[in-house]
Amino acid sequence: MNVPSSEDFIGVMEKLTKAWKIVKWLDDARWSRGASSSLIPGPVFASLDPSSQILTHWLCYITDQQRPWRDVWTLGGPIFAEVVKEYRNTTNLDDVLDLLRAFTVSHKAGSVDTLRSKQQTIQGGTITFTPRFGMHLLSIAGTFYTLVSFGNNIVSYLSDNGLFIFRSSPALEHDSPTVRTVFLLYLLSYADVRKGFTSFHSQKKEISDEVMHRESRLRDLLRNESELEYAYLRWFRNRFYKRLWAGFRDYVKPGSYHEAIFVRALGEIKANSILRLLQEDRKQVLCALELPGDTWNLAFNQKLFDGRINHPSELRAYYNRLGAAGHLSEEFYPEQFDMSFDFAPRMCDRGEENFCPFKGSSKLKEYCLGNAGRGRLCPIVRILCGYESDCLPSECPILAGSVEDICSGCALVVS
Numbered sequence: 001m002n003v004p005s006s007e008d009f010i011g012v013m014e015k016l017t018k019a020w021k022i023v024k025w026l027d028d029a030r031w032s033r034g035a036s037s038s039l040i041p042g043p044v045f046a047s048l049d050p051s052s053q054i055l056t057h058w059l060c061y062i063t064d065q066q067r068p069w070r071d072v073w074t075l076g077g078p079i080f081a082e083v084v085k086e087y088r089n090t091t092n093l094d095d096v097l098d099l100l101r102a103f104t105v106s107h108k109a110g111s112v113d114t115l116r117s118k119q120q121t122i123q124g125g126t127i128t129f130t131p132r133f134g135m136h137l138l139s140i141a142g143t144f145y146t147l148v149s150f151g152n153n154i155v156s157y158l159s160d161n162g163l164f165i166f167r168s169s170p171a172l173e174h175d176s177p178t179v180r181t182v183f184l185l186y187l188l189s190y191a192d193v194r195k196g197f198t199s200f201h202s203q204k205k206e207i208s209d210e211v212m213h214r215e216s217r218l219r220d221l222l223r224n225e226s227e228l229e230y231a232y233l234r235w236f237r238n239r240f241y242k243r244l245w246a247g248f249r250d251y252v253k254p255g256s257y258h259e260a261i262f263v264r265a266l267g268e269i270k271a272n273s274i275l276r277l278l279q280e281d282r283k284q285v286l287c288a289l290e291l292p293g294d295t296w297n298l299a300f301n302q303k304l305f306d307g308r309i310n311h312p313s314e315l316r317a318y319y320n321r322l323g324a325a326g327h328l329s330e331e332f333y334p335e336q337f338d339m340s341f342d343f344a345p346r347m348c349d350r351g352e353e354n355f356c357p358f359k360g361s362s363k364l365k366e367y368c369l370g371n372a373g374r375g376r377l378c379p380i381v382r383i384l385c386g387y388e389s390d391c392l393p394s395e396c397p398i399l400a401g402s403v404e405d406i407c408s409g410c411a412l413v414v415s
Contacts (some may be wrong), residue, residue: 012308012318013327018404019304020332022357025397026343027336029381029389032257040077042120044085050265052088054251055147055154056080057258061247062139062189063131065103075122076129079103079115083283087144088152093212096144097200099136106201113137113199134198136395141200142213143189146218155262158184159271164228167271172236175318177277178288179239182248187218190244239290240312246292249335252278252285289335291315299348300340304358304407351411355383357398360405368398 038045045056051397059080064072078278083103090096104113105128111141112134117127131137143154150157156183158165165180192214251262266275278285291297291312301309309315315334322328347356354363367379373391380398393399 012305013322013325015305015406016318016322017327018406019358020328020336021402022397022404023336023339025395026333026339026381026387028255028395029378030251030342030385031337032390033388035223035256036255039073041074041137042078042081044078045081046118046216048081048085050261050268051153051155052084053261054258054265055216056084057250058154058185058189058247059084059140059143061243062143063129063136063200064243064246065136066132071129072203075127076115076131078120078122078127079117079129080397082118082120083115090144090152091148093145093148093208093215096141096148096203097208097211100141100144102123102198103202104137106199109202110198133195135193135195137200138188138197138207139193141207142193142214145211145215146188146362149219153269154188155265155271156269157188157232159266159269159274161222162271162273164222164225164232167229169229169233174288175236176284178252178285178287180232181274182239182244183235184315185248186235186239186244187221187231190241192217199387240293242292242294245335246338249289249292249338251280252289253335254282283330286335287330287333289333289339291334294341296341297337300344301337303348303410306408339385342387346386347384348410353409353411355404356407356410358386358405358407359409360403362403363396364403365401368396370399 005018040056040060045053048056056077058071058226060077063076083099086099088095095099103115103118105116112131114128114130120127144152147154147157161184164184165177167180171173178304194210195202197210199284200207221231250256250258253259263275263278265333266278293312297312298310301315309318312334315337319328319332319334328333346352353359353361354365356362364380364383367383369376369379371393373379374393376391376397378389378391380396
């Protein structure tokens, strides 16, 4: 993690404290109406129990890499729902691999297997989805096989390792149950996943051996308290994995469709310690979330902060120093900057300075409905991020005149 210099800290501090109010406002809008329904369509997903819905969602995020996100959720999601529905009856590695072969089609050597729906269609045609990398197939197989020991239930996996979640390390200043929970999910699906595996069909024995050995290593690690702590300490410094944090974020973010499902799943298995954490210390859970940094986050931060924030670890470093100095509201936290995933393509990438809430010359207020908009949808957040959100005049920074002149600009200037 790069620690900002005093000079950079002073320069960015003012911009961050001004920008965060607007960022929070847009993030709140993102998780209002826009998050009130599932990204995964179809009757099979709707029929699953809460833990199975969480597992389906988790599998989607495993494959959400270098693929259009709509394909991941609208094509991959319904297929994963079918896979998970049948998976609940598997009891060993052979069952897991037989299941995955039944849902995949093999291609020429070196090509990644294509997933294929058995019972659902889209626009009258068969639903198919091909992950970008063969590693995703191995992650899914490893996740399934590991969870067999936990009743095929991803939420039980977390609950059964609750002693680790609520332990604390004196070696880490910012240790927390949130980060420890995310580490367990990292071990489940992302740790020790090797390249070179692309097909459940042509590489049947190789994948079986790899998944079995991986599960054995993970089982031994989870049983060894000192080794597990050591692995966590090594991972902590480089914990900024986009898909990992984005997936978990959906389970704890107020307003998220999957947050309510996660709570129900915890209740069904009586995971009372994790439930209490969410009910009594939600603010600290949210503050521990890392920004799932991607291209759009970086483009936004490069413009707004003059290239001084280039990685989620740097945003976390500024956040920690600002918090320690008492310059930030406790309502602010790094993950809120993920609204830039929607903001940057619509605004920064198109050079829309005239409507930018971070430019003093912005004409944005001309689109504000003011108090007359109460009970209607806000046109401002629709322009900026495409969100459907209620107009709440008392909470609107645009109506309050909080447009800030802090961005270096994105318009193309020809001279």
